[in-house]
Amino acid sequence: MNLSFFIAARYFRSKKKRNFITVLSRISMIGVAVGTMALVIVLSVFNGLEDLIKSLYASFDAELKVEPSLGKSFEVTEEWLESIRQTPGVEVLTEVIEDNALFRFGENQLVATLKGVSDNFLEQGRFEKGIFAGEMSLGTGAQPFALVGRGVSYYLLIDLENEFDLLQAYYPKAPRSGSIDPSSMYNREVLRPVGIFSIEKQFDDEYIIVPLEFAQRLMNYGDKRTALEIKVRPDYDIRKVKRDLRAKLGEAFTVKDTDEQHASLLMTIRLEKLFVFITLTFILAVASFNIFFSLSMLAIEKKKDTAVLLSMGATESLIKAIYIKQGAIIAFSGALVGLLVGFVVCWLQDTFGLVSLGVTSSIVDSYPVKMMLSDFMFTSLSVIIITFMASYRPALIASRVKTVEHL
Template sequence: MNFPFFIARKYFLSGKKKNFINVISIISMVVVASGTMCLIIALSVFNGLEDLLRGMYGNFDPDIVVYPTSGKSFEADSSYTLKLKSIEGVNGVSNVIEDNVLVEYKEAQRLVRMKGVSRDFDEFSGIRNVLVAGDFPLVRDSIAYALVGRGVQYDLSLSLQNDFYTLQMYYPKDIGPGVINPSRMYNLLNIIPGGVFAIEKYYDDNYIFVPIEFAKELLNYGNRLTSLELYLSEDADPFSIKKSIQQSLGGAFQVKLGEELHSDLYKVLKIEKLFVFIILVAIIGIASINIFFSLTMLVIEKRKDISVLFAQGASSRLIRNIFLYEGCIVAFSGAGVGLVLGVGISFIQQHYGLVGMGMDSAVMNSYPVKIEFLDVLLTTLAIILITLVASIQPAKKASRSFSTQTLQ
């Protein structure tokens, strides 16, 4: 005769010591729930940070950058732009000249990274989304304006309301020996500050955007460029377009996606996320030792009942499954509560931002959070694996160690 599973389980999971074992099981549930909740929240925060960085850099960086393989500039050719614009998914191509210049405002001076851009930049760049003062675009009513990082603005004490002072930009000339007059050693051009942007400290402290015509005149670049920046449509596949561009332009140029410009930073974030996942899973694994001990104690305390079940026809497989399911119930109950709490807290933070950064100068007022299904799935699979590892040994012991000979 084979006992139904639920009858057998109820039969030997009752007794005087049931409350003690239940306390251990509840403690195990709480520990597993806490670890699961922390794991979901931690992974969601890392996802939010990665999304935040992509959003910030996306306002500054183009979708694709093309620059020379050797040297810092190349001879501009209209055929390059025509080739690039003919590729399906490419909305705009901006010519770029970028170099270091000395900028002076009133009596303040500092070295900055000047980036001269063409009109496609005005139309497709996300820089307008991060303006904190002034206007956009860079050329208005045939007048050239400079777009200045917030850190540069602070260093120069720059005021957009004062029209009597302009930004003076200096760039050394390529001169030969024998030149004595200092004024012939550099180019000097003036430009009106038209706006201030705030993205991230490095960009804010170093960059100034100007029209490409201004950059060409200041740097004496003539028909040369330092790079081409491409802006794609939303439904375009950047990887296939990158491949097409590389095949079209050949080995004289390198092609990089905008995300690849910060690949090292994204790799660091992913590595940190992986280690956090491993550490928290290890903590849940340590917590599952409670499951192991509670099941082992249950096996010892119920050995006579197990022998009775053997004598009445219960199979070893049935006994083993009872203990396996008991461990799964404990672990899955804790994991289920932890998943609900973790996803719930992350959802509330994502939409309402209850936990703030605690700094007035922070990029965001609250911690960024993003829930990803893959994180929930991996967490669930990890808990299933840990539960099986913790439960299988007591279950095997229960099915092998007892027989009708132990009955007294």
């Protein structure tokens, strides 16, 4: 066994129950364990929340979305759309017309986002992660249906069982010169709401999904589209398909995956996770100050032992190694316990949902957690750095003991 480690382990396993240094070492170990456990649990919760948000947005957003680089719409032809469909990896291509419109149901009015989609929109696995009530259908050209967000249905007081009132949509148009007829200033179409979806508040409060032909008539878009949404085949890499589409479409269009469509939100979550990690690491460092004090007191108490070792031929580097390894034993014992307890707590939460969100109509009942190996590695690295910083100064002091004065 390594001599420095052997001596450090003997100091750590001291049997003097009333030795204050031993008690302080145990307190240091508990502090490191609690700090490490908190780091693992909090980072896993942030991972779970990020994963949950991604899955919810993926239920509404396309895997790949094509938009114009300039302006909000672009002209399409069937030949051009077919060339995109022939791109390797493209399984479903959905045409989209999206803009704000005024909606009215009964006596209630609301400005919401109208999203006109082609018939294959529902083939992309939409609303799989959310809550859906009613009929999941967009109807036909003769009888169009609307799928309404829960927030929109609340504001408009939409009742799916009401067969007498229809949802009215209004969209402004350029008035003819000299006309004083108010009806010439807008287009009006009606359709029946048949389904209500709930995915995420941003979508629930804004969106009404309608057939593409309905949006074309209401907005006079003709062959113009605001976006194309693409579902990628399961056996293809989304990143490769995205690169191929960007090369084919050129700089006139942007191609975004689900993360890029909500880059600012995901960046906010990751920044919050980073700042929480830094904050908890500082707390862990404060807890590790006990290691510094316990090793400093140990160096003072063991001056005679150190002098004996030096007189027997021990080098300063050996003395330093003893105290640094003593600090490492304290910190790593606590870190190991903290990592293990944090892992068990996260596993119990993921398996049994011990801590509830406290929201009755939520998509998930309990706090989501997701353990990642990188979090365990960075936490362990933090403990190593903090331990070295806390142990180095006491080890340096101990190595400078004068043999003649303490023998």
